[in-house]
Amino acid sequence: MSRRSLLRGIGGAGAGALLAGCGVPAAYVEEGDRAGRDLSARDRILDFANWPLYIDTDDDHASKRPTLDAFRKRTGISVRYTEEINDNDEFFGKISPSLMNHQETGRDLIVVSDWMAARFVRLGWVQEMDRTAQPHVTRHLDPQLKSPAFDPGRLHSVPWQSGITGIAYNRKKLGRELRSTKELWADDLRGKVTLLSGLDESFALLMLGRGVDVTRWTGDDFHGLCEQIEGLVRKKHIRRFTGNDYIKDLSTGDVLACQAYSGDVIQLQADNPDIEFVVPEEGAELWAESLMVPNLAQHKSNAEKLVDYYYEPEVAAELAAWVNYVCPVPAAQAVLADSGDEELVALAEDPLIFPDAGMRGRLAIARDITTEERQEFAKRWNSIVGL
DSSP states (O other), X not given: OOSSOOOOSSTTSOHHHHHHHTTOOOOOXXXXXXXXXXXXXXXXXXXXXXXXXXXXXXXXXXXXXXXXXXXXXXXXXXXXXXXXXXXXXXXXXXXXXXXXXXXOOSOSEEEEEHHHHHHHHXXXXXXXXXXXXXXXXXXXXXXXXXXXXXXXXXXXXXXXXXXXXXXXEEHHHHOSOOOOGGGGGSGGGTTOEEEEOOHHHHHHXXXXXXXXXXXXXXXXXXXXXXXXXXXXXXXXXXXXXXXXTHHHHHHHTSOSXXXXXXXXXXXXXXXXXXXXXXXXXXXXXXXXXXXXXXXXXXXXXXXXXXXXXXXXXXXXXXXXXXXOSBOSOTTHHHHHHTSOOHHHHHXXXXXXXXXXXXXXXXXXXXXXXXXXXXXXXXXXXXXXXXX
8 A cells, every 4th residue: 555645535635625615614723722631751652653564573573663662662662553544535534523623533643644744734733843852853854854835844743754756667678768757758658657646646746847846836837737647648648547556567567657656666676677766857756754743642742752763863774774765864874884784785875765966956845735726626637537
């Protein structure tokens, strides 16, 4: 299941838009009403909800998570860890009734994609973290991720992992290199290209390919992109729109090039070295999935300690070696490079985990789709992709 999952289940409009359309208020919570009684000092526990396959596991015992075990031994805080997030909108729908009714969710820490994190911030459903208790976050957070438009200064969110949406292709079967998003539309790729179906997952890379500054894109930019994609669909140039199942299409050769996530491609390359990942010349999207503390969380201080723990370079390096996404702690690179382990050293040198300066210069964080835009834009996009 993709951690950058597609909008589905409620027509892509999002639970917040659906509630508003039914006449239910968005239930914004004022800053002063977000904190609950913090039981951290009494209860040495916290509840952490995350996506499947998004944390390190023990080689011999898949149920064991070494970094969490080490945290418990050091701090005495046990983590009740659940892999319950399979889709951003699905999870939003699961906990929104509690949050909009000013009730606690039973979770102290959650991980959602930044476009969904933006919705939580706008609704006032997550708390500011105490950065004085998080010196490692302050010191080690990747500067390129420090201040997204939806959460200036990262007051309410901290990246768990980051990643790049770019282009993957089979160089051997295609017989040439791809260096540009525009090259996806070449005649010899007709019927051999897939794009991501989720609006939030797909639009930034495609806009960058059209020369758009995605940090300040407009409605006209969006509709211009839709017209282009509609034309490519009519010509049958695009084979289909996918979730994470593009991995199978690329592996079998049914598809020669596609929109893809950097972390997925690293894993694909282990079995097929002919598959390459490209950050196009026009640029690619840098995204993150972020840790957040929901309103009325009962163990906020414990959660903040865990967040800061994962920003220690040694811990971040251990996590990066397992999940293979862009590490939000650049200092972890030196830890892996100095490990003396051949495989870990190779990870330290992988620009898809630790982007170099040249690659970083081509990465952009797109502005979020606003509440006012979302229903209209999702409706048009979903009509194109068939959601």
